[in-house]
Amino acid sequence: xxxxxxxxxxxxxxxxxxxxxxxxxxxxxxxxxxxxxxxxxxxxxxxxxxxxxxxxxxxxxxxxxxxxxxxxxxxxxxxxxxxxxxxxxxxxxxxxxxxxxxxxxxxxxxxxxxxxxxxxxxxxxxxxxxxxxxxxxxxxxxxxxxxxxxxxxxxxxxxxxxxxxxxxxxxxxxxxxxxxxxxxxxxxxxxxxxxxxxxxxxxxxxxxxxxxxxxxxxxxxxxxxxxxxxxxxxxxxxxxxxxxxxxxxxxxxxxxxxxxxxxxxxxxxxxxxxxxxxxxxxxxxxxxxxxxxxxxxxxxxxxxxxxxxxxxxxxxxxxxxxxxxxxxxxxxxxxxxxxxxxxxxxxxxxxxxxxxxxxxxxxxxxxxxxxxxxxxxxxxxxxxxxxxxxxxxxxxxxxxxxxxxxxxxxxxxxxxxxxxxxxxxxxxxxxxxxxxxxxxxxxxxxxxxxxxxxxxxxxxxxxxxxxxxxxxxxxxxxxxxxxxxxxxxxxxxxxxxxxxxxxxxxxxxxxxxxxxxxxxxxxxxxxxxxxxxxxxxxxxxxxxxxxxxxxxxxxxxxxxxxxxxxxxxxxxxxxxx
DNA sequence: GCCGTTTTCGGCCCGACTGTTTTCAGTCG
Numbered sequence: 001x002x003x004x005x006x007x008x009x010x011x012x013x014x015x016x017x018x019x020x021x022x023x024x025x026x027x028x029x030x031x032x033x034x035x036x037x038x039x040x041x042x043x044x045x046x047x048x049x050x051x052x053x054x055x056x057x058x059x060x061x062x063x064x065x066x067x068x069x070x071x072x073x074x075x076x077x078x079x080x081x082x083x084x085x086x087x088x089x090x091x092x093x094x095x096x097x098x099x100x101x102x103x104x105x106x107x108x109x110x111x112x113x114x115x116x117x118x119x120x121x122x123x124x125x126x127x128x129x130x131x132x133x134x135x136x137x138x139x140x141x142x143x144x145x146x147x148x149x150x151x152x153x154x155x156x157x158x159x160x161x162x163x164x165x166x167x168x169x170x171x172x173x174x175x176x177x178x179x180x181x182x183x184x185x186x187x188x189x190x191x192x193x194x195x196x197x198x199x200x201x202x203x204x205x206x207x208x209x210x211x212x213x214x215x216x217x218x219x220x221x222x223x224x225x226x227x228x229x230x231x232x233x234x235x236x237x238x239x240x241x242x243x244x245x246x247x248x249x250x251x252x253x254x255x256x257x258x259x260x261x262x263x264x265x266x267x268x269x270x271x272x273x274x275x276x277x278x279x280x281x282x283x284x285x286x287x288x289x290x291x292x293x294x295x296x297x298x299x300x301x302x303x304x305x306x307x308x309x310x311x312x313x314x315x316x317x318x319x320x321x322x323x324x325x326x327x328x329x330x331x332x333x334x335x336x337x338x339x340x341x342x343x344x345x346x347x348x349x350x351x352x353x354x355x356x357x358x359x360x361x362x363x364x365x366x367x368x369x370x371x372x373x374x375x376x377x378x379x380x381x382x383x384x385x386x387x388x389x390x391x392x393x394x395x396x397x398x399x400x401x402x403x404x405x406x407x408x409x410x411x412x413x414x415x416x417x418x419x420x421x422x423x424x425x426x427x428x429x430x431x432x433x434x435x436x437x438x439x440x441x442x443x444x445x446x447x448x449x450x451x452x453x454x455x456x457x458x459x460x461x462x463x464x465x466x467x468x469x470x471x472x473x474x475x476x477x478x479x480x481x482x483x484x485x486x487x488x489x490x491x492x493x494x495x496x497x498x499x500x501x502x503x504x505x506x507x508x509x510x511x512x513x514x515x516x517x518x519x520x521x522x523x524x525x526x527x528x529x530x531x532x533x534x535x536x537x538x539x540x541x542x543x544x545x546x547x548x549x550x551x552x553x554x555x556x557x558x559x560x561x562x563x564x565x566x567x568x569x570x571x572x573x574x575x576x577x
Numbered sequence: 578g579c580c581g582t583t584t585t586c587g588g589c590c591c592g593a594c595t596g597t598t599t600t601c602a603g604t605c606g
Contacts, residue, residue, distance in 0.1 A: 025589055029578035059579050097595085099604050132603090136596060184606090197606085225594055230605095240606085242593090256606080260590095267590060278591060 001073040002452075003043050006066055009078055010034035012090075016081050018100035019089055032057040035261060037066065039321050041521050044490065088114030095144035096222070097137070105130060119145050147232075155237060156479055158509030158546055160186055160193040163237055167198065167215070171241075174211060176204045179249050183256035187315045189549035191479055191512045195238035197256045205243035212241045248280055250298040255279035261320025262313075269308050269324065282307065316552040321520075333555050338548045340558040342566055343411065344541065345374030346418065346441055346472065346504065346532035351396055352377035353385040354536045358400060362409035364538035371567040374414040374439060375400060379428040381420035382445050390433035393417060397436050412567055414438040414574070418472055423447040423454075425461030427468070434467050438574050441504065441532075443472030444485070452486035459487065460495040469577060470502035470530055470562075474514040481510070489518050497525040500577060502562055507547025508534045519554020529554075530562040 014030035036057040037043070046052050047070050052063040069075050092103045092115060109130045112118045118141070121127050128138040155163075164182050171180040177200050181187070184197035202208050209229050213221045222238075223230040230240045244252045255263060256279070270277035274284060298304055302312040310327035314335055317323040326332045347361050348354030356364075358375055365373045377396065378387035388396065400415045420428035421442040427434065434440060442462040450458065462468050474492070475484030496503050503522065506513045511534065514522070519529065531547035533540050551561060558564040562573065 023578080026578050028589080032579080057579070061578060097604065101603060132597065134597060140595090195606095223594055228593055230594090255591095258606085260606085264590070276590090280592085 001069050003037060003070075006069045007034045007037050009069060009075070010037065010062070010066075013078060013081060015090060015093060016085055019085055019093065019103060021100055021104055029057075029059075029062070033062040033066075035320075038517075039261075039319070086113040088112075088117070091115055092118060094148055095141060097140050097144060102133075105132060115145060115148075153236060154192040154194050154480060156509050157186065157189065157191055157193055157549070158543075160196060160237065163217075163233060163235060163239075164196050164198075167196070167217075167239065170211070170215070171198060171200050171208070174202075174208060176202045176207050178202060178246050181253055183253055184258065187257045188259065188318055189316050189553060191509075191516075191546075191549075195240065198239065198241040199249065199253045199256060200241065200243045201246045201249035202243050203245065208243045209241065247297040250301045250304055251277075251281045252279045254301055254304055257315050257318060259319050262318035262323065265320055265324050266308065269310075273308065275307075314552065316549065317555065319553070333557050335552045336548060336556050336558045336561055336564065338545060340561070340564040341370070341531060341544055341548075343370045343372035343374070343563050343570070344533050344535070344544065345414070345416065345439065345470075345530055345563060346376050346506070347373055347535040348377050348385075348418070349375060351392065352382070352387055356538045358403055358413055359409070360538055361535070362403070362411045362413055364541055365411040366409050368541065370411055372412040372414055372570060374416050376416040376418040376441050378445075379417055379419045381422065381428040387420070387428075388417070390430055393429065393433050394436060414570075416440060416469075418443050419468075420445050421458060421462050421471075423450065423458065425458040427462070427465065431467065437467075439469040440467055441470050441472040442468045444476055448476060448485045450485070452488055455486055456488040456491055459492050463492070463495045463499050463501045468501060469574070470504050471496070472504045472532070473506040473508075473511050473534070474503060477513055477515075478510050479512065484513075489514070493518065493522045493525060493527055496522070496527045502528045502530050505529045505531045505547050505550050505561070506534050507531055507543040507545075507550070508540075509543060509546045512546055512550050514550075516550045516553035519551065519556055523554070523556055523560045528562055529556060529560055532563075 010030050011034045014027045017027045017030065036055050040046065040055060047067055052058050052066060053060060065075055065077065089103055089107060092098055106112060106118065106127060110121050110126055112121050122138050122142045127133055127141060128135050164186055168180060168182055171177050179201040181199055182196060183199050186193045186196055200208055205227060209224065213224055213229055213231055217233050218231045219234045220232040221229065222232060227244065228240065228242050230238065232238055242252060242256065267277050270282065275282045295303060305312045305327065310324065311330055311332050313323050313327050313332065323332065343365065349356060349358055349361065361373050378385040380387045380389040397415045400413045404413055415437050416439045417429065417437060418441045421444050422428055423446065427442060459471060462471060475487060477484035503514050529551060531544055531551060533543040533547065535541055562570065565573065
């Protein structure tokens with residue numbers, strides 16, 4: 001059984017235990033185990049080497065269960081547990097306000113096993129009569145059932161951005177707001193965002209709260225208190241606002257930026273120094289009155305790290321994957337920035353399925369101060385996208401050379417192709433035509449359901465092809481829409497390293513592929529990335545922002561990415577590859 | 578279930594908000 005499935009099972013065990021009213025710490029142990037497994041960079045080695053227990057959060061019991069699942073695909077404990085609860089009860093956990101205990105209470109009192117039965121029980125006014133419940137609880141459950149799907153949806157970071165930034169700007173415009181920011185997974189630049197966490201510093205929280213809950217875009221206010229309010233926005237997103245005094249702002253911002261793993265480690269570090277860290281600040285642990293010089297108010301988040309003897313950790317790295325150790329040793333990477341980009345590859349034109357001409361893309365690149373654009377239309381197997389055959393490709397190459405010679409644009413156009421990588425691992429176009437190009441991106445657009453072995457072999461064959469420069473959108477995932485195809489990423493990274501090939505960082509907000517979780521290891525092995533907008537429109541150059549998120553979350557510096565290099569250096573690179 | 582210069586038991590991050598209660602349990606992040 002593969003790792004992803006094992007992670008799912010561990011999480012599901014946690015959920016079922018929650019429903020059964022098990023020890024909350026045991027539940028957390030399973031959740032922690034699932035997260036540890038997700039963060040692990042050498043999973044297969046650790047399973048075969050029996051060294052899973054070296055990972056914090058994985059003890060004897062979990063390690064044994066993981067190995068059993070990995071080798072046999074089956075786990076008696078899990079099967080029995082699963083049979084012991086009705087699946088409808090698990091679904092009820094998705095209703096806001098219902099946790100394990102309340103579901104158990106409802107089920108004990110009314111014997112409802114599905115959401116439909118629960119809905120009916122609410123309509124018959126039975127839930128309100130259960131001890132510990134009331135009219136309000138019942139109404140909330142009813143509303144939760146009706147809105148379940150919409151509320152549980154995650155959102156692309158890119159979509160969340162368009163909701164979050166106007167609200168943030170509005171907060172900052174309020175005269176009573178001293179500081180404001182968005183925390184949470186949005187600030188950590190995760191590829192998808194569940195809800196938005198706004199933090200504001202103000203001496204008069206009530207006015208700020210009032211403004212927040214009465215914004216034009218609010219559909220419903222789900223909680224409103226002195227320091228915290230929650231709302232549902234018309235688009236379905238949930239947003240929270242916390243208003244704190246100025247002195248607490250950076251502590252609160254750090255706390256709600258997370259991640260959970262990062263916070264736990266920060267707290268442990270604080271405790272080992274005689275300090276207790278919370279969203280409100282540091283306090284001295286009992287009995288330890290060593291003279292700590294704690295500033296009254298932090299001037300910035302960096303001071304919080306300073307007090308713990310750490311370099312400032314950028315939000316993107318706060319995933320509990322070794323950032324604290326690196327910050328302690330002063331070995332945090334100097335992360336790539338959007339301004340480091342000097343051009344882009346992977347751009348489509350009107351020749352296949354883009355909407356702009358080569359000239360339009362060059363003009364847009366000039367506006368951004370870039371030095372080059374790599375033109376890559378589809379190849380003929382991508383029939384639906386009007387892919388180019390050899391003759392059309394050669395004509396385009398000639399056209400591109402001519403545009404460069406005419407010198408109307410500061411930016412240089414590189415002639416390339418996004419060549420279909422056929423099911424058997426061969427390229428879609430003849431070598432003679434391909435040889436005329438500056439560079440080649442090989443991408444999979446068909447036969448997504450091949451086995452992991454076939455698919456891995458297919459990609460590795462492309463990586464071993466002397467004309468291929470880079471591999472496009474490696475996993476083929478479409479966030480929130482389509483799962484990645486089966487691939488052994490570790491083997492592919494090794495093959496890319498061995499053959500000096502680039503792996504694309506596809507910056508399209510729906511792709512963000514290869515996943516940031518693989519990049520730190522890949523760059524350590526010497527694999528170069530390239531932040532590619534996969535532009536079908538000059539406007540799509542904006543996608544580089546999300547591409548940079550992937551690179552930063554993957555611990556990459558400017559030197560790990562091809563398109564931070566100057567035009568001359570890229571020419572040299574292509575000539576030698 | 579995990580973990581240990583308070584180490585094999587007894588802790589486990591911690592505070593806000595809601596709805597139900599007359600002082601608190603459950604949920605959430």
